[in-house]
């Protein structure tokens with residue numbers, strides 16, 4: 115198995131510097147001279163700061179972007195803690211916002227203990243007991259800001275990862291389009307070659323009966339070209355948002371386009387349709403991409419002939435009828451060691467001819483649409499093969515479920 119996952123090895127572009135907002139320290143110390151003293155201290159070091167007028171203002175400023183907050187304990191009333199908690203709980207996954215709380219030393223009272231317990235879920239808290247030496251405050255703030263900087267780096271890496279995934283998804287879509295375009299050209303070329311030959315034969319043919327047979331054969335070949343063109347034009351015109359999509363028609367269009375690959379590999383394709391009118395809520399292009407990837411892999415696994423079985427049926431499910439699509443092959447099967455990683459990107463056993471993106475994208479489409487997919491495979495010496503089953507809510511069921519949730523909301 116060749117595993118070409120590049121993540122982790124990608125040299126990351128230099129980290130962008132955090133913006134002015136992202137590196138600010140928000141100060142909330144409404145009583146006494148704390149704000150003036152801290153602001154002066156930060157100002158002399160050239161560290162950006164913002165004095166918040168209230169807990170609400172503090173939360174708004176954290177939302178606008180900040181590196182840390184310095185809060186005096188007196189400002190952390192129960193209401194302020196609740197507000198702050200909502201902000202902290204709503205942070206994105208990369209964020210763990212640092213809070214430096216300046217406590218009032220002295221007696222522990224029931225009230226101070228209660229507030230301390232309430233404060234705990236705020237997470238990343240540094241407690242500094244007053245009176246505080248300026249160096250202690252500055253070094254604590256520097257530690258907090260350094261930690262925040264690491265969080266920004268994680269944010270950037272997550273954004274890069276999302277961008278890379280997006281680029282991969284688009285490249286796989288292009289690869290599928292390229293493969294389909296090659297299949298279409300191949301499919302059209304065969305009947306056109308046949309028509310050229312038949313016309314050549316007709317040129318010197320004086321036997322009317324034989325000439326008629328040539329014409330009929332040419333007619334059939336041209337009908338095939340027309341069928342392929344019809345399917346191709348349908349792709350071109352179909353919407354790329356979810357609509358009620360006839361599964362059988364998508365299945366047939368994939369088989370039309372893979373016809374010559376199936377014939378060349380000596381694969382016999384059987385389509386069993388027990389639910390001819392089954393529809394699912396999907397963009398036809400996405401459903402085709404899923405079927406084309408699975409069928410393409412099945413053909414690759416049966417290079418020396420075999421049987422491809424496609425079965426479309428309905429079955430009862432919890433929220434209504436479900437559509438079950440089963441695609442089975444009699445290929446070599448997927449080795450046990452490879453099975454857990456086939457839905458990861460760049461996992462391929464096909465060397466330079468495979469990108470290892472087909473099943474990754476297939477899995478993503480299945481997950482995004484809320485479908486269920488199962489793979490069963492056997493690598494025995496006497497019997498081998500692989501079966502992919504996909505269960506999808508019917509178009510009508512999906513619409514009905516939407517109506518229910520809209521009524522509940």
Ligand SMILES: Nc1ncnc2c1ncn2[C@@H]1O[C@H](COP(=O)(O)OP(=O)(O)OP(=O)(O)O)[C@@H](O)[C@H]1O
Nearest residue numbers: 411412415447456462463468469470471472473500
């Ligand atoms: N029906 C199957 N029979 C045997 N092996 C399979 C089957 N389907 C998938 N595999 C294995 O899973 C691997 C990953 O499949 P995937 O479709 O993601 O990538 P690929 O076919 O190698 O490349 P491509 O990006 O061109 O589709 C394949 O390389 C193959 O080893």
Ligand SMILES: [Mg+2]
Nearest residue numbers: 407411472473
């Ligand atoms: Mg593939």
